[in-house]
Every structure is written in structure tokens, then in C-alpha cells.
Amino acid sequence: MSRSSPGVRRVVAILNFFGDHPGQAFTLTDLVRALKLSRATCHGLLAGLVEAGYLYRTSDKSYLLGPALVSIGDVAKQHFSPLQAAQPEMRALADEFDAICSVTFRERTDVVVRERAAAVSHLGNSVPRGTRLPLAPQFASLFFVWAPQAEVEAWLEDVEPAPSPEQREALQQGIQFAREHGFLFSVRNPDPAIDTGSPDWLLEGRYHNTPVLPQFAIDPAVEYRLMFVQAPVLDARRCVAFVIGLQGFTRNYTGAEVLSIGKRLGESRDRISQFMTHAPATR
Missing domain, CATH: 1.10.10.10 (Winged helix-like DNA-binding domain superfamily/Winged helix DNA-binding domain)
Incomplete structure (x- = not known):
């Protein structure tokens, strides 16, 4: 440089x-x-x-x-927006991996899709901008990866219905994995009875037997039916501003490939975070 x-x-x-x-x-x-x-x-x-x-x-x-x-x-x-820096990164990621790249913001116990870029093979299939979904605790780790434990516990108190012990444990495991690797990934549930065509399962707050399963360990030699790879973007206060992620994968990936995707996503995340951390902090 x-x-x-x-x-x-x-x-x-x-x-x-x-x-x-x-x-x-x-x-x-x-x-x-x-x-x-x-x-x-x-x-x-x-x-x-x-x-x-x-x-x-x-x-x-x-x-x-x-x-x-x-x-x-x-x-x-008046015109500053982190999405200005995120959009070209998202476009490049979506095309490189023939996937959908989305940016999601946390609003209390929900997540909102604020921006997305889709490769040509996914046009018309991605979740629209503005979509709001409940944030299940087992998928919330990235939003709290560097947060004090008291903040995590306070958020869990607001979640309805009350999180199960399994969800609480999954949240903590995800935080540890993200601190070590800089990203999180999820796989498709192999149970053929699971319907993956709709996100409505999130509304029920279920943990067991969900269509998407977060992973908290990775073996470079094992194959994974990849669903999501996501990374947190930090703001000027070194807090998680939003999460950038890839989805729409159509084949199995080895753990080594997942690590490579996570590294590539992390490079984009770091450039956006650099833009964010040079901006004035706001509350």
C-alpha cells in the first residue's frame, strides 16, 4: 500500500x-x-x-x-453511509462466489436486510431489502462478538419467547468461534423432512431441527452443505455495526474451502470496517 x-x-x-x-x-x-x-x-x-x-x-x-x-x-x-463502502464489496463477493451477499442490521431482537447484491443466477431469489425477521439467539453471535457478557444477558432477557438453554449455549459457542476465526457459518439441515423454502420457522423461535444449523467447529477435510458465511463489521466505537454475509451456495464445500471463503469475506469486512472506524462515532 x-x-x-x-x-x-x-x-x-x-x-x-x-x-x-x-x-x-x-x-x-x-x-x-x-x-x-x-x-x-x-x-x-x-x-x-x-x-x-x-x-x-x-x-x-x-x-x-x-x-x-x-x-x-x-x-x-448528512450523506455518510457505511453502505457506500459496502456496496462495491458486496457486488464483488456475489459475483466471485456466484452467491447472494446481504447486509443485515440488528434492531433490538430483529434483523433487517438493508442491502443485498445477487449474482445473475440468483436474480429474483434473494430476500428483498427491508425484510425484517426475528433474530434467533443461536444466530445472534456475530452481533455480540466483542460485547460484554452483561450486554449479551440483557439482550437475551428481551427475547420472546425466552431462549432455551440450547440457544443460550449456541450463542456463546458462536461468539467463541467468531472471535477465533472472524466469521461464522451455517449448514443445511440434512433431515429431508425440513422445509427450507420459507423463513417462517424463525417466527416460532425453535432451535431443534431447524432448516439451518449454525456450526461451532470446522474440520478442513470434512464436507459441509453450506448455507451462510457471515462476518461482523465494526464501527468507530469498535462495536458491531452490521453483519455482511454470503448465501445461496449450491454445492458441498470442504472445511478448507469454507475457511477460504471466510478469509475472503473477512478481507471485505476489514475494508468496510476501516471506512467505518475513520468516521465520527455517533450514539
Whole structure:
């Protein structure tokens, strides 16, 4: 990865310094001391930023954030969306694996599909944007992978009907697997009596004999009838903002292949998370 020029890094350092000290004004001497820049270099950079309107020089020769930068910040805040970074990654993943790539957000005890991209062989078959489904505890691990245990327990208290011991154990096993591997995967239930044509089974809050079975261990040599591979995306507070995942697989995959898919999904996840973690935290 190419590095930015020293001049760019110095400009970024100045702007970040003002961003870290909102509402404060600083003199040239303050900035030279804090940023370890030469006086001549710092003065030249400040003059350029003032000319562009990114900083404002007051009558007492101190500097404030300027109106042009404030305007750009307002526009960025109004139009910022993590899906802007996710969409090209989703498109590439869907085409690469001939699958459906979806982004799901947690809203209390539900999940909502906010965005999706489908390979040509799946057009018309993917779950539509805006679909809302109850989040069964055995599939919730990714949303809590780095959460304190107290937060996990508080969420479980809100789930209705009350989670079974098996569901609680599955949630914890999923958290451990995701912490180790960076993703989770699920397989198709081999029971031929199970109907996989509808997500209505989620509404019943069942655990045993569901069409989709989350997996908490992986053997590179074993074959899996893959259903989902999913990974968590972190925001600026290092919390899970949403989950990105692949589905629509049409053959068996060895554990080694699943690990490879998980790694590839993780690469996209990391790029989106990098975009997210450079954004200002909001609550």
C-alpha cells in the first residue's frame, strides 16, 4: 500500500489536532510545539489552510476551524453511509462466489436486510431489502462478538419467547468461534423432512431441527452443505455495526474451502470496517 507524502501527513495532523480540540483556538507557537513541526513549515501550511477556508485566523493571530471545513463536515455527516463502502464489496463477493451477499442490521431482537447484491443466477431469489425477521439467539453471535457478557444477558432477557438453554449455549459457542476465526457459518439441515423454502420457522423461535444449523467447529477435510458465511463489521466505537454475509451456495464445500471463503469475506469486512472506524462515532 502506497504511503501519502509528508506534506499531506502534516496537513492531516493539523486538521486532526483541531478536530481533537473542538471549540479551541491555537497560535502558531502552540501548533509548532504540539505537532513537532518547524516554525516555517507550520506557518506555510496554516497559511494555505486559511486561504482555502479550512482554518480561520483571528485578529489575535490564533487559528480556528474555518467555515469551508465546517461546511464539508456537515455535508459528509448528512450523506455518510457505511453502505457506500459496502456496496462495491458486496457486488464483488456475489459475483466471485456466484452467491447472494446481504447486509443485515440488528434492531433490538430483529434483523433487517438493508442491502443485498445477487449474482445473475440468483436474480429474483434473494430476500428483498427491508425484510425484517426475528433474530434467533443461536444466530445472534456475530452481533455480540466483542460485547460484554452483561450486554449479551440483557439482550437475551428481551427475547420472546425466552431462549432455551440450547440457544443460550449456541450463542456463546458462536461468539467463541467468531472471535477465533472472524466469521461464522451455517449448514443445511440434512433431515429431508425440513422445509427450507420459507423463513417462517424463525417466527416460532425453535432451535431443534431447524432448516439451518449454525456450526461451532470446522474440520478442513470434512464436507459441509453450506448455507451462510457471515462476518461482523465494526464501527468507530469498535462495536458491531452490521453483519455482511454470503448465501445461496449450491454445492458441498470442504472445511478448507469454507475457511477460504471466510478469509475472503473477512478481507471485505476489514475494508468496510476501516471506512467505518475513520468516521465520527455517533450514539
